[in-house]
Amino acid sequence: MSFSPLVDRLLESLRVLPGVGPKTAQRMALHLLERDREGGRRLASVLDQALEHVGYCRRCRTLTEEALCSICSSSRRDGSVLCIVESPADLLAIEDAGGYRGYYYVLHGHLSPLDGIGPEDIGLDQLEARLDEGGVEEVILATNPTVEGEATAHYIAEQIRERGLRLSRLAYGLPMGGELEYVDGGTLSRAFNGRQPFLGE
Amino acid sequence: MSFSPLVDRLLESLRVLPGVGPKTAQRMALHLLERDREGGRRLASVLDQALEHVGYCRRCRTLTEEALCSICSSSRRDGSVLCIVESPADLLAIEDAGGYRGYYYVLHGHLSPLDGIGPEDIGLDQLEARLDEGGVEEVILATNPTVEGEATAHYIAEQIRERGLRLSRLAYGLPMGGELEYVDGGTLSRAFNGRQPFLGE
Numbered sequence: 395m396s397f398s399p400l401v402d403r404l405l406e407s408l409r410v411l412p413g414v415g416p417k418t419a420q421r422m423a424l425h426l427l428e429r430d431r432e433g434g435r436r437l438a439s440v441l442d443q444a445l446e447h448v449g450y451c452r453r454c455r456t457l458t459e460e461a462l463c464s465i466c467s468s469s470r471r472d473g474s475v476l477c478i479v480e481s482p483a484d485l486l487a488i489e490d491a492g493g494y495r496g497y498y499y500v501l502h503g504h505l506s507p508l509d510g511i512g513p514e515d516i517g518l519d520q521l522e523a524r525l526d527e528g529g530v531e532e533v534i535l536a537t538n539p540t541v542e543g544e545a546t547a548h549y550i551a552e553q554i555r556e557r558g559l560r561l562s563r564l565a566y567g568l569p570m571g572g573e574l575e576y577v578d579g580g581t582l583s584r585a586f587n588g589r590q591p592f593l594g595e
Numbered sequence: 596m597s598f599s600p601l602v603d604r605l606l607e608s609l610r611v612l613p614g615v616g617p618k619t620a621q622r623m624a625l626h627l628l629e630r631d632r633e634g635g636r637r638l639a640s641v642l643d644q645a646l647e648h649v650g651y652c653r654r655c656r657t658l659t660e661e662a663l664c665s666i667c668s669s670s671r672r673d674g675s676v677l678c679i680v681e682s683p684a685d686l687l688a689i690e691d692a693g694g695y696r697g698y699y700y701v702l703h704g705h706l707s708p709l710d711g712i713g714p715e716d717i718g719l720d721q722l723e724a725r726l727d728e729g730g731v732e733e734v735i736l737a738t739n740p741t742v743e744g745e746a747t748a749h750y751i752a753e754q755i756r757e758r759g760l761r762l763s764r765l766a767y768g769l770p771m772g773g774e775l776e777y778v779d780g781g782t783l784s785r786a787f788n789g790r791q792p793f794l795g796e
Binding site: 404483 | 609614643648
């Protein structure tokens with residue numbers, strides 16, 4: 395059973411959203427049609443504009459509708475550090491955590507030869523150009539702590555090693571607030587290997 | 596921290612969808628911008644069209660972009676029964692359950708004097724006109740089993756009583772597949788009061 399062709403198409407279109415199944419799509423469609431047409435119109439219009447205008451920052455490749463994103467166009471960041479992340483969401487998570495004041499470079503993915511995703515697909519040629527600009531002294535390889543993220547970090551490290559920059563990788567260890575007994579073995583052994591001097595008072 | 600004004604507006608616009616908080620909105624926006632721009636464009640366009648064209652069926656008031664919905668324009672339904680529901684989602688649930696072959700009437704809400712929602716706001720004047728057409732012999736009051744749904748059912752029953760139609764209400768009782776020990780007291784006492792002759796073989 396269905397409402398009408400157009401409502402059916404709306405239900406189907408809503409399912410492009412991640413995590414939205416048939417039941418949620420129905421709830422969303424009915425909510426917009428029954429209770430918030432104004433909000434729905436705004437969503438349609440903003441979505442259309444965003445898809446039309448939002449592209450990649452010329453310098454760090456994060457999402458922005460400007461030529462340069464707000465971070466790259468800021469002069470108050472530390473130009474000696476460049477943090478390489480897989481996605482704009484990772485960049486956001488680091489910014490939200492606070493503390494980091496350098497610039498970023500967004501890969502939009504990781505190397506995955508089996509899927510045909512090679513160095514150019516994650517912008518490594520452009521990364522070279524970015525480093526050619528000079529000023530960067532340390533590159534932080536903040537790709538995900540997954541097999542693909544590790545491989546990508548290693549590949550990048552290999553590629554830019556001859557530049558003589560300091561290369562670092564985010565620390566592995568226990569997540570804050572977690573309980574030791576629930577931490578997986580791989581993380582636990584990394585935390586042991588990476589143990590640091592205790593600076594209690 | 597945020598991406599850019601336009602992406603921020605997209606995050607905010609996505610939050611009109613029910614059940615979508617800041618984190619989900621971010622995941623949706625990044626998914627569309629990073630991985631499915633085509634799907635996003637289709638969503639924006641279909642949403643816009645749906646909000647523009649989908650209105651209420653002239654006869655039963657469910658959602659449709661046609662003058663008459665597919666049920667009301669079907670001649671193979673039983674014109675002697677009219678089922679009154681609060682929302683198009685309720686209509687859909689009854690259709691999906693199968694078995695009912697009559698027509699519907701959608702209130703789009705329930706009486707709620709405190710919120711200023713009176714009989715005209717839920718289309719009761721139009722319901723009278725629908726019944727004036729003739730042919731209906733039984734009205735099933737399928738409003739929700741809530742205080743407001745009950746009150747609305749009683750109000751409608753009172754209003755159309757003089758027409759001498761058969762009036763019925765969906766049965767209260769145990770939900771199928773539930774366990775007695777977890778059924779609430781109100782439902783359980785309704786199930787006792789409404790107990791029916793056992794027709795075991």
